[in-house]
Amino acid sequence: MRRIIRRREIVLDELRYEGEVVSPGTYPVRPAADWLVNADATEGPAAVLLGAADEPEMLAPRLHRLGWIVVEFAKSGDGRGFSQARILRQRYGYAGELRARGALGRDQLFFLARCGFDAFDLDSREDLEAALSAFDSFSVAYQRASDAVVHVHERSPGA
């Protein structure tokens, strides 16, 4: 069973990706563009996958239908997902789960959390228990961001 971090807790993953079996209590994740084609035909909160090159803007009119947005970090070092998160949270006010998934470890957790991610499906080699401490890497920050999980004393530059 895949384990993820959600809001500083290690929990079992309820999402199922392409090729995985969807059983009761689990939910399929569909590519965002595919889901949008028939978004209004489905019932209940949906889960979509956003690739690094996908435009988060396309989800804006349907955000109320989404329970999960999974942002894929396919390649380590590709930071596009950080911008996608801030756009979804701060520009469009998305309030559902925002999950980072892929080539990520504890060393990215703090920045991810500051950008608005609240769930983390890390590289399978990462030690999740040890990773939890990364949310407290810093107790202060210079930027106002979208902190859901970390607690920092924010001070804007010059203040």
Add this chain to the structure above:
Amino acid sequence: MYRYDQIDQTLVNERVAQFRDQTSRFLAGSLSEDEFRPLRLRNGLYIQRFAPMLRVSIPYGMLSSTQLRMLAHIARTYDRGYGHFTTRQNIQYNWPKLEQVPDILADLAGVEMHAIQTSGNCIRNITADHLAGVAPDEIEDPRPYCEIIRQWATLHPEFSYLPRKFKIAVTASSGDRAASEVHDVGVRLKRDSQGVLGFEILAGGGLGRTPIIGKLIREWLPQADLLAYLEAILRVYNRYGRRDNIYKARIKILVRALGAAEFTREVEQEFAASAGFAPRLSEAQLERMRGFFRPPPYESLPDREIDGASDAAFQAWYRYNTRRHKISGYRIVYVSLKKHGEAPGDATAAQMEALAQLADQYSFGMIRATHDQNLVLADVPQRALREVWQQLERLGLATANIGTLTDMICCPGLDFCSLANAGSIEIARQIHARFDDLDYLYELGHLEIKMSGCMNACGHHHIGHIGILGVDKHGQEWYQITIGGSAAAPAALGEVIGPAVAKEAVADTIEKLLEVYVRERQGEEERFLDTVRRLGVEPFRERVYETHHSAA
């Protein structure tokens, strides 16, 4: 100068702890080299040819004497007794031990310094005019805005995994001593017709493999919007900059591919769309930051004639290594790190300590690093110039060559850097040896030679009046020469004069270029650069290759 409060201090302390943890995980084998690399890089730690290299940040080149003493202490304790000042106003240590780096960072944190974002694909050290606050030609002191940008860029959660590195320069003078036109973003202070201070913004400049002059994308930006606008630029770049090819990943390639007009439209659209959450600077915030950069307590002094008219050495030093200060009775003093026999930009621990002492005694305890690899004592009373000169002379830091041919910019090259194709320090020695007659240098006037050991262009060769680029030809070190480049406004990229020349022929080649200049020059005031601009490359090319062929 900016002083840390509890928040700034906590941040650097926590960064030290984080890096200590990352280093110990790497040494214990739980982080692979591939995983550790991006982590150590964003803390300025490279693995070089012989040893790690640690780059320490000197924000916009400003150092207190306490900080300089710490840099000396680090050189002596953890390195081989010296440091290398870089073209980004930083300092590099070439011989630290990996396992000691967390201790070095802890020492730095003790004097409000760090190595955060001195490398890696993130926003790098903010550079500025090294004469900020003292130059007679500036509109306003740019340093409060540098510090505002520095803080915003530090550990920015969204922009820490950019397609490539990102360099911002700030200038407030028309002379542009910060080379703002060859940065990813150039911020230029300006005043509108009512005298209100704001900025103009350039984007997409850069050197490296594809040198490009930056484009003006915003003619007027109110102060309050500085960070909001930078955030818009960075977000467009983070989303759309190329990530498939490291050589095409800088913002200049994106600006060129989209065209400046379309890039500007994208940025403006992002700027408007994020108005609801983008950072805005209040007047109180701006005023607080300006408070850190108030002028030091200058005495009220008249300008004075320099004494010692009979002393030619002092006269030459005064003429070449000092500059007019905006306050009467004071003078700006350059500390030359370009002595014959020394690697350009290097300073020993003893020199740094002595300079810290000089700064305390004569210049309000402050030292500046310049992007052309010298240091500056910015506020020396004119009455103390002779004493300062004598002390610098004893330290080997008074070579009267600032702005002349031997005031070369030079990267560490093949001697240290694992990227280099060719040596640069040796070439600097060769040039120094050939042009050791100061009177001849003075006759040649203002001349900037800039040299890089590879096309990554750390030595800014494209914007040298004479640029020298080390290239590898079948395992041998060759050098491509360009002329006509300029960092100062209007910035220009040099033109290649012809095929690369052999290592032993570099000084000969420069001599030939200068022969043409001396022959063609129209009057004392015409600089080498002006002659090249007036005549083009052709007469220089002819002279260099004609002799080359007949000799061969």
